[in-house]
Amino acid sequence: MITFVSALVVTSAFMLLVDRHEARIRQLGSWLGPVFLLAGASTGLFLAPPERHMGEVQRIMYVHVPAAKIAMLFYLLAFVLAITSLWTSKPRWDDRMVAAIEVGVVLNALLLVQGSIWGRATWGVWWDWDVRLTTSLVMFLLFVGVLALRRMASSEDRRAQWGAVATIVAFIDVPLVYFCVRWWRSLHQVQSSPETVDPMMVLPLRLSLAGFLLLGMAGLLWRARIERARRSSDETPLPEKALMEETANA
């Protein structure tokens, strides 16, 4: 519940602040993100105690759990951006939506790889048809499908509209997939809470979470900027583009 409320707060803050403070958020994320990630990794590797049953392999959680939470956050952000893009028909929301999906997909891929490594060490198998693993894989495929659809669309308008429609449909599907797989079978342990673990385990988790969030936001805004540049380059008529290139070369 707290995670969901935090995700809503971050999403609302992003939507309210992004237009006015885009450059500032991008810079902040680019500089502070790696610092927090490094701090999280160092404390997770050297300060946090090993887990009683799993031992050293548990340390992967300091990157695995933040990757999972921040990937979900970026999918939620993409969903809100998709609705905004359809509502306003403004290209900048579409640029941000595709950037949010791409960041989410990268984190989701990271999550699957980390989960697989952890599963091999703990369960003895690279993959198990557990609810969270299966839901994460389906989520990954759903949003990769959205990116593929955007690539296939021929015009900017179609790309924006179809991308937004597919994002909304994909996001709504996630809870249904989660529940049906949970009823199907489950092996993954339930989440721990900060009250039940050593404080030195909570610290690296929170530092990594902040690192992933800041770096993800920076990635989103850099990618949106590239998308904006591509769009304006595509929209510039060819003679003008040639003239601009000539001027730049001179």
Add this chain to the structure above:
Amino acid sequence: MRVVWAILSKDLLLEWRERARTLSVILFAAVTLLLFSFALGPDVEALRAGSPGFLTLALLLSSTLALNESFRLEREDRALEGLVMRPVGATGLFYAKALANAILLALLGPLVVALAVVLYSLEVGPGQTVGLIGCWMLGAAGLAAPGTLYAAMTSRLKTQDVALPILLFPLVIPVLLGSVKAMDLVLFGDAMGQLPSWISLLVAFDVVYWTVCGVLFRFAVEEGE
């Protein structure tokens, strides 16, 4: 409502007159069932145990064939744009098209279930047959709504045949799981009383997607401003 009915009856009439799509979908589903038995070998017990999955996969695979074709006529001479501009609007068009697809897929049910009974040596009573067909119909409805939405988009792509399964298959995993489990419980008994949960999941999926896709359809067929 009258216009929805007009488009629906137009689609069904065309289907009846042409019959090519219906026949090819039936044949495709039959071939799929046959191929599963070759893939698994002549082990009757294994075939029987896997039959709920095979039936659902036959529905899923043949649905892409039916859905890919559902906008073929509207693609010619840009008829889709004309339909969207009619007073019925995009939402009415969606419900007419999705209903036509759902009916076509649902009609497959009795035929494919009968074929599965023969091929996989299923021992089913009248109640189980009705149950199996009911599960098939709920699955068909769950595939028809998102399938129609995506088919409307992908029908305007050169890569239509590839794009539709890529988008649709991960999305309909709840339908796939719900149908397989429900059919399994119908066929082999439901000692723990789980059937209502799986039927609820299928119904929930159907309700959510028939609503959401109906709302979003206009963005899939109308050009941006």
